Amino acid sequence: MDSMEAGLHTPELDDAARRGELVDPFGRAITYLRVSVTDRCDFRCVYCMAENMSFLPKAEILTLEELDRLCSSFVARGVRKLRLTGGEPLVRRGVMTLVHSLSRHLASGGLDELTLTTNGSQLAKYAGELAAAGVRRVNVSLDTLDAEKFRDITRWGSLDQVLSGIDAAQAVGLKIKINAVALKGVNDDEFPSLIEWAHGRGMDLTLIEVMPLGEIGDSARIDQYLPLSIVRARLANRFTLEDLDYRSGGPARYVRVAETGGRLGFITPLTHNFCESCNRVRVTCTGTLYMCLGQEDAADLRKPLRASEANDLLFAAIDEAISRKPKGHDFIIDRRHRRPALARHMSVTGG
Ligand SMILES: C[S@@+](CC[C@H](N)C(=O)[O-])C[C@H]1O[C@@H](n2cnc3c(N)ncnc32)[C@H](O)[C@@H]1O
Ligand code: SF4
Numbered sequence: 001m002d003s004m005e006a007g008l009h010t011p012e013l014d015d016a017a018r019r020g021e022l023v024d025p026f027g028r029a030i031t032y033l034r035v036s037v038t039d040r041c042d043f044r045c046v047y048c049m050a051e052n053m054s055f056l057p058k059a060e061i062l063t064l065e066e067l068d069r070l071c072s073s074f075v076a077r078g079v080r081k082l083r084l085t086g087g088e089p090l091v092r093r094g095v096m097t098l099v100h101s102l103s104r105h106l107a108s109g110g111l112d113e114l115t116l117t118t119n120g121s122q123l124a125k126y127a128g129e130l131a132a133a134g135v136r137r138v139n140v141s142l143d144t145l146d147a148e149k150f151r152d153i154t155r156w157g158s159l160d161q162v163l164s165g166i167d168a169a170q171a172v173g174l175k176i177k178i179n180a181v182a183l184k185g186v187n188d189d190e191f192p193s194l195i196e197w198a199h200g201r202g203m204d205l206t207l208i209e210v211m212p213l214g215e216i217g218d219s220a221r222i223d224q225y226l227p228l229s230i231v232r233a234r235l236a237n238r239f240t241l242e243d244l245d246y247r248s249g250g251p252a253r254y255v256r257v258a259e260t261g262g263r264l265g266f267i268t269p270l271t272h273n274f275c276e277s278c279n280r281v282r283v284t285c286t287g288t289l290y291m292c293l294g295q296e297d298a299a300d301l302r303k304p305l306r307a308s309e310a311n312d313l314l315f316a317a318i319d320e321a322i323s324r325k326p327k328g329h330d331f332i333i334d335r336r337h338r339r340p341a342l343a344r345h346m347s348v349t350g351g
């Protein structure tokens with residue numbers, strides 16, 4: 001049995017139990033961890049990456065064993081939901097080894113959900129294995145059903161490949177939520193057809209407001225920004241939108257579309273009103289823990305991970321970081337300077 005199959009050792013579990021669950025200074029329990037397993041991607045979406053991205057050297061990236069140890073430490077401290085993201089999580093070499101290994105926490109009841117956010121390009125290849133490992137739902141990012149537009153937005157992606165991935169995932173029983181970034185003048189005419197398509201296939205759809213993260217090259221973000229309040233008002237002219245109480249603990253608000261019976265979400269990260277219920281933290285593929293998507297403050301977990309085989313240094317670093325989780329974020333799209341409010345890319349923190 002290799003180290004990943006061996007799982008958690010009892011002394012570490014004892015230590016975790018002694019330290020208890022992760023609760024931040026505002027009384028919010030941290031039960032949801034999003035982990036970026038790679039900064040690399042086979043697409044170059046215009047709002048996410050520049051075409052010529054330079055990626056991190058391998059030595060800086062956590063190994064699969066380190067990722068497993070890190071995730072397992074959070075699970076031992078009360079995290080119930082784990083989302084793998086990226087970059088594109090399914091292009092990380094050996095990612096399925098990690099998924100299989102982490103699935104032991106589903107079997108043990110330590111974890112309620114193991115899921116991932118993907119661009120769908122590799123889903124046809126991995127859907128069966130994901131389902132077999134206990135993954136029940138995946139989020140697939142898809143902004144348009146127009147092949148040419150899809151190529152323009154993703155630069156390198158193929159719509160057909162993603163649609164085949166979605167077919168394969170549904171065929172093995174994975175539930176899919178589609179995430180679409182709302183882009184002014186690009187896909188805003190398509191939301192009704194995206195709603196009908198997604199709901200017609202039994203998939204929820206969530207629209208995401210563009211966030212000011214990272215330098216992305218020529219396409220100034222301010223030109224892409226489309227407030228979802230406007231989108232919602234336009235959709236309300238066409239559909240009956242019924243407010244739902246359903247909350248994910250994150251920045252999404254949901255409505256039921258009466259005509260389709262499906263659920264539609266709006267993620268408006270530029271508003272503050274979800275921060276009070278925030279239950280999540282994010283780790284990058286280099287082991288940097290971000291306590292808030294919209295703040296620069298971070299903690300290095302790679303150093304304690306690599307400093308000792310036992311987890312006490314790691315737990316101490318996590319505790320210290322959670323004690324600094326801020327109350328909320330402070331996003332702005334700076335209209336004067338046209339610069340991102342935060343320099344890091346979404347592909348680093350994984351969204
Ligand atoms: C960074 S991607 C990583 C996972 C995977 N590659 C994917 O595209 O689903 C996660 C999500 O962030 C979204 N995203 C990326 N950059 C964004 C930005 N600047 N504003 C809003 N959403 C963004 C993507 O559309 C995607 O839904
Ligand atoms: S949004 Fe996802 S698919 Fe698109 S470039 Fe970023 S990481 Fe890749």
